[in-house]
Amino acid sequence: xxxxxxxxxxxxxxxxxxxxxxxxxxxxxxxxxxxxxxxxxxxxxxxxxxxxxxxxxxxxxxxxxxxxxxxxxxxxxxxxxxxxxxxxxxxxxxxxxxxxxxxxxxxxxxxxxxxxxxxxxxxxxxxxxxxxxxxxxxxxxxxxxxxxxxxxxxxxxxxxxxxxxxxxxxxxxxxxxxxxxxxxxxxxxxxxxxxxxxxxxxxxxxxxxxxxxxxxxxxxxxxxxxxxxxxxxxxxxxxxxxxxxxxxxxxxxxxxxxxxxxxxxxxxxxxxxxxxxxxxxxxxxxxxxxxxxxxxxxxxxxxxxxxxxxxxxxxxxxxxxxxxxxxxxxxxxxxxxxxxxxxxxxxxxxxxxxxxxxxxxxxxxxxxxxxxxxxxxxxxxxxxxxxxxxxxxxxxxxxxxxxxxxxxxxxxxxxxxxxxxxxxxxxxxxxxxxxxxxxxxxxxxxxxxxxxxxx
Amino acid sequence: xxxxxxxxxxxxxxxxxxxxxxxxxxxxxxxxxxxxxxxxxxxxxxxxxxxxxxxxxxxxxxxxxxxxxxxxxxxxxxxxxxxxxxxxxxxxxxxxxxxxxxxxxxxxxxxxxxxxxxxxxxxxxxxxxxxxxxxxxxxxxxxxxxxxxxxxxxxxxxxxxxxxxxxxxxxxxxxxxxxxxxxxxxxxxxxxxxxxxxxxxxxxxxxxxxxxxxxxxxxxxxxxxxxxxxxxxxxxxxxxxxxxxxxxxxxxxxxxxxxxxxxxxxxxxxxxxxxxxxxxxxxxxxxxxxxxxxxxxxxxxxxxxxxxxxxxxxxxxxxxxxxxxxxxxxxxxxxxxxxxxxxxxxxxxxxxxxxxxxxxxxxxxxxxxxxxxxxxxxxxxxxxxxxxxxxxxxxxxxxxxxxxxxxxxxxxxxxxxxxxxxxxxxx
Numbered sequence: 001x002x003x004x005x006x007x008x009x010x011x012x013x014x015x016x017x018x019x020x021x022x023x024x025x026x027x028x029x030x031x032x033x034x035x036x037x038x039x040x041x042x043x044x045x046x047x048x049x050x051x052x053x054x055x056x057x058x059x060x061x062x063x064x065x066x067x068x069x070x071x072x073x074x075x076x077x078x079x080x081x082x083x084x085x086x087x088x089x090x091x092x093x094x095x096x097x098x099x100x101x102x103x104x105x106x107x108x109x110x111x112x113x114x115x116x117x118x119x120x121x122x123x124x125x126x127x128x129x130x131x132x133x134x135x136x137x138x139x140x141x142x143x144x145x146x147x148x149x150x151x152x153x154x155x156x157x158x159x160x161x162x163x164x165x166x167x168x169x170x171x172x173x174x175x176x177x178x179x180x181x182x183x184x185x186x187x188x189x190x191x192x193x194x195x196x197x198x199x200x201x202x203x204x205x206x207x208x209x210x211x212x213x214x215x216x217x218x219x220x221x222x223x224x225x226x227x228x229x230x231x232x233x234x235x236x237x238x239x240x241x242x243x244x245x246x247x248x249x250x251x252x253x254x255x256x257x258x259x260x261x262x263x264x265x266x267x268x269x270x271x272x273x274x275x276x277x278x279x280x281x282x283x284x285x286x287x288x289x290x291x292x293x294x295x296x297x298x299x300x301x302x303x304x305x306x307x308x309x310x311x312x313x314x315x316x317x318x319x320x321x322x323x324x325x326x327x328x329x330x331x332x333x334x335x336x337x338x339x340x341x342x343x344x345x346x347x348x349x350x351x352x353x354x355x356x357x358x359x360x361x362x363x364x365x366x367x368x369x370x371x372x373x374x375x376x377x378x379x380x381x382x383x384x385x386x387x388x389x390x391x392x393x394x395x396x397x398x399x400x401x402x403x404x405x406x407x408x409x410x411x412x413x414x415x416x417x418x419x420x421x422x423x424x425x426x427x428x429x430x431x432x433x434x435x436x437x438x439x440x441x442x443x444x445x446x447x448x449x450x451x452x453x454x455x
Numbered sequence: 456x457x458x459x460x461x462x463x464x465x466x467x468x469x470x471x472x473x474x475x476x477x478x479x480x481x482x483x484x485x486x487x488x489x490x491x492x493x494x495x496x497x498x499x500x501x502x503x504x505x506x507x508x509x510x511x512x513x514x515x516x517x518x519x520x521x522x523x524x525x526x527x528x529x530x531x532x533x534x535x536x537x538x539x540x541x542x543x544x545x546x547x548x549x550x551x552x553x554x555x556x557x558x559x560x561x562x563x564x565x566x567x568x569x570x571x572x573x574x575x576x577x578x579x580x581x582x583x584x585x586x587x588x589x590x591x592x593x594x595x596x597x598x599x600x601x602x603x604x605x606x607x608x609x610x611x612x613x614x615x616x617x618x619x620x621x622x623x624x625x626x627x628x629x630x631x632x633x634x635x636x637x638x639x640x641x642x643x644x645x646x647x648x649x650x651x652x653x654x655x656x657x658x659x660x661x662x663x664x665x666x667x668x669x670x671x672x673x674x675x676x677x678x679x680x681x682x683x684x685x686x687x688x689x690x691x692x693x694x695x696x697x698x699x700x701x702x703x704x705x706x707x708x709x710x711x712x713x714x715x716x717x718x719x720x721x722x723x724x725x726x727x728x729x730x731x732x733x734x735x736x737x738x739x740x741x742x743x744x745x746x747x748x749x750x751x752x753x754x755x756x757x758x759x760x761x762x763x764x765x766x767x768x769x770x771x772x773x774x775x776x777x778x779x780x781x782x783x784x785x786x787x788x789x790x791x792x793x794x795x796x797x798x799x800x801x802x803x804x805x806x807x808x809x810x811x812x813x814x815x816x817x818x819x820x821x822x823x824x825x826x827x828x829x830x831x832x833x834x835x836x837x838x839x840x841x842x843x844x845x846x847x848x849x850x851x852x853x854x855x856x857x858x859x860x861x862x863x864x865x866x867x868x869x870x871x872x873x874x875x876x877x878x879x880x881x882x
Contacts, residue, residue, distance in 0.1 A: 154776065162688075165687060169685035169689055169702055172752065175709060183723075186723060246490075268491055272490060274864055275861065278808040279806075279838070286850075378713020408715060409812055413813075426719070427719060433713060433716060437716075442708065
C-alpha cells in the first residue's frame with residue numbers, strides 16, 4: 001500500500017525536524033540562557049513537521065478510493081442503468097489493478113479501465129506524497145523560524161500535546177455519533193420502502209422473499225414483532241438462570257466464603273467470564289440443545305433441535321459471572337456497620353443478609369441486572385449458533401425462535417446486494433437494538449451511580 | 456446456645472432460624488456449584504472432543520515414482536512435477552498392498568481411504584527430494600477424514616454399515632493395514648501449519664491464527680494510544696464539568712453497546728464509505744479498536760486514579776509542568792495497571808466474533824494472509840465456520856481450534872492476573 005511508504009517518509013521528515021530543532025536549541029543555549037530545554041525545541045519542530053502531513057495522509061486514505069471509484073464510474077459506459085452491476089465491475093477492476101486477480105477477456109470490463117484505475121491510484125499516491133512533503137517542509141520552516149532564545153518551546157509543545165489529548169478523548173464521541181448516524185441514515189432508507197408501522201407492529205418476518213422483487217407478492221414482510229418476542233423470550237430465560245445463580249454466588253462470596261475460597265473461586269468465575277461467546281455457542285449447539293431435545297423426547301415432549309430454551313440456558317450461564325461480579329461489588333459496598341448492628345440485635349446471618357444487606361444493596365443489584373439484560377439482548381453468537389432462523393411468534397420456549405441479532409447476521413452475511421430492503425433491514429434492526437440497550441444502560445448506570453453516591 | 460431460661464418453644468424457634476440460615480448458605484454454595492460445574496463441563500467437553508484433532512491418521516505405502524507418470528515433461532522441474540498424475544501412482548501403490556481387489560467399485564472404495572491431499576503430499580515430497588524420481592520409496596500419507604474418524608473411534612464401530620461412512624470392506628482393509636503396522640496415529644503438524652480446507656483432514660488453523668494476530672495488532676496500534684491519551688486527558692487534565700461528564704457518560708455507554716452494533720458501524724464506515732477491502736485484518740482491527748477503546752479508557756483511568764495525589768503534588772512542588780507530572784511520574788507508576796487493562800481488553804478482542812461477521816471475515820479462505828490487506832479470517836470465526844460444516848470430522852477440528860483459542864485467552868488473562876498481583880504497586 002502506498003500510504004505506508006508516505007507515512008515512513010513523513011516519519012523520517014519528523015525525525016529530521018527533531019534533530020534540526022534540537023541542534024538549533026543547543027546552538028542557542030551555547031550563546032546564552034535558553035527558556036526551554038533544547039529537546040523541547042526539537043519536539044516542537046518535529047510536531048509541526050509531522051502533524052499537518054499526518055492529517056493529509058488520513059484524508060487521502062479515507063477519501064481516495066471513493067473519489068477514484070466515482071471517477072471510474074463516471075467515465076464508464078454512459079448508460080448506467082444498474083448501480084449493482086457497476087459496483088461488481090468496480091470490484092473486479094480494483095482486484096485486477098491491485099494484482100490480486102488475473103485479467104481475462106470476457107469479464108465484462110475493459111483493460112482500459114484497469115489501466116485508468118492504476119494510473120489514478122498512482123496519481124493519488126504521488127499527489128499525497130507531494131502534499132505531505134510540501135506541508136511538512138512548510139511546517140518545518142514555520143517552526144524553525146519561531147525558535148529563538150526567548151521562545152517558550154516547552155509551553156508550546158505542551159499546548160500541542162494537550163490539543164492532541166483532547167482530540168483523542170473526543171474520538172469516543174465520534175464513535176457514538178458514527179453509530180447513531182450510520183444506523184439512522186441506513187434505517188431511514190429502509191423506512192422509505194417499508195413503513196415504520198409495518199416494521200414495529202408487523203407480525204410477519206420473512207425477508208428472504210424480497211430477493212426477487214418481480215415475484216408476485218415478493219416484496220417480503222418486515223414485521224419485527226416475532227424477532228422482538230424471540231429476543232424477549234431468550235433474554236427472559238437467561239435472566240431466570242443468571243439472576244438467582246449469580247446473586248447467590250455473589251452473596252456467598254461476599255458474606256460467607258473464607259478469603260481462601262474467594263481466592264480460588266473468583267479467578268474461576270473470571271475464566272467463565274472470559275470464555276468467548278462463540279465457544280458458548282458451540283457448547284449450546286453441540287451439547288445443550290441435543291441434550292434438551294433428547295430429554296424432552298423421553299418425556300414425550302416435542303422439542304425443536306434449535307429451541308429457545310437451549311440458547312437461553314447457555315446465555316444465562318454466560319452472564320452468571322457478569323451478574324455475580326457486579327452484585328459482589330455492590331454487596332461489598334454495603335457498610336459493615338449495618339451488618340454488625342443487625343447481628344448484634346440477634347439476627348442470624350441469613351436474616352441479616354435478607355432483611356438488611358440486600359435491601360440496602362437493592363438499587364445496585366437492580367442496576368446490575370439491567371446491565372445483564374442489556375448484555376443478553378445484544379448477545380449474538382450463542383443465538384446465531386443455537387437458536388433458529390425461523391421467525392416463530394410463539395410463547396413456547398421449546399420451539400425455535402429467532403432474535404434481532406440473529407437476523408442482523410443472517411441478513412448481512414453471505415451474498416448481499418447493498419441497497420435492497422433486505423440488507424437495509426439489518427440496520428433498522430441494529431437501530432432498535434442500539435436504542436433498547438442504550439436506554440437500559442443509561443438507566444442502569446444511573447441507578448448504580450446514584451447508589452454509589454449514597455453510600 | 457443453651458440458656459437456662461429458654462423455653463422449648465424458643466429453642467425450637469431458634470433452631471428453625473438457624474436451619475434457615477444454613478439453608479441460605481447452601482443456596483450460595485449451590486449457585487457457585489452450578490457456575491463452576493458448567494465451567495468444568497464446558498472445558499471438559501472441549502478437551503474430550505478436541506484433543507484428537509491434534510492427531511492424524513497416516514497410512515504407510517510403498518510408492519514407486521514412475522518417471523513417465525510424474526514427470527511428463529521429463530526435466531524434473533517444479534512445473535513438470537506439478538503436472539504428474541499422482542493419483543495413478545497412489546492407485547498402483549494401493550494395488551500392491553491389496554492385489555486381490557479387482558472390481559472397479561472396490562478399487563474406488565480403496566482409493567477413498569486416502570485423503571485427497573495425499574497426492575499433494577507426494578508432490579511436495581518429490582519437489583524436496585528430486586532424487587526420488589524413478590525409485591520406490593516408503594512414505595506415510597494422510598488418510599481421509601472418514602478413516603481418521605474411524606481409527607480414532609469417534610464413530611461407533613458397532614453401528615450398522617448403512618449408518619457409517621466406512622463400509623465393512625474398508626474396515627477390513629484398515630484392520631489389515633493396522634496388523635501390518637501400516638497405519639498409525641501421529642501428531643497432526645498440518646493442523647498448525649496450513650490454512651482452511653474443504654477437506655477436514657487437511658484443514659489447519661495457521662491462516663486463522665495469523666489473521667487473528669494481524670487483526671489484534673491493528674486493534675492494539677489504534678486503540679492503545681487513543682485509549683491512553685483520552686484516559687490521561689479525562690483523568691489528569693480535563694476540568695470537572697459538563698464536557699468531562701458528557702465524555703464519561705458516553706464512554707460508559709459505549710462500553711455496554713452490543714458488539715454487533717460496532718460491526719454494523721464498521722460495515723457502514725470502512726466498507727461502504729471508505730471502500731477498504733472486505734475481509735481484511737485492517738478493517739477487522741479498526742472495527743475491534745472502536746469496540747475495545749471504551750473498555751481500555753475505563754481500565755486506564757482506574758489505574759491512573761490509583762496513583763496517589765501526593766506524588767503529583769510533590770512533582771508539582773519541584774516545578775514540574777502538568778504534562779511533566781503525567782509523563783515523568785504518573786504514567787510510569789500506572790503502567791502495570793494499564794498493562795493489565797490492555798491485556799484483558801485485547802483478550803476480549805481476540806475472542807470477539809460477531810462484529811467480524813459483519814465486515815465479511817467469514818469467507819472461506821485457504822491462503823495464509825501475508826499482510827493486513829489480504830483477505831483472512833480469525834480464530835473465533837474459524838470456529839464458527841467449522842461448527843457450521845456438515846462433515847463429522849470438522850467437529851473435532853472445531854473443538855481443537857476452541858482449545859487453542861482458550862489456551863491463548865487463558866494465558867493472556869493469567870498474565871494479566873500475574874501482573875496485577877506481582878508487579879502492580881499497592882499504595
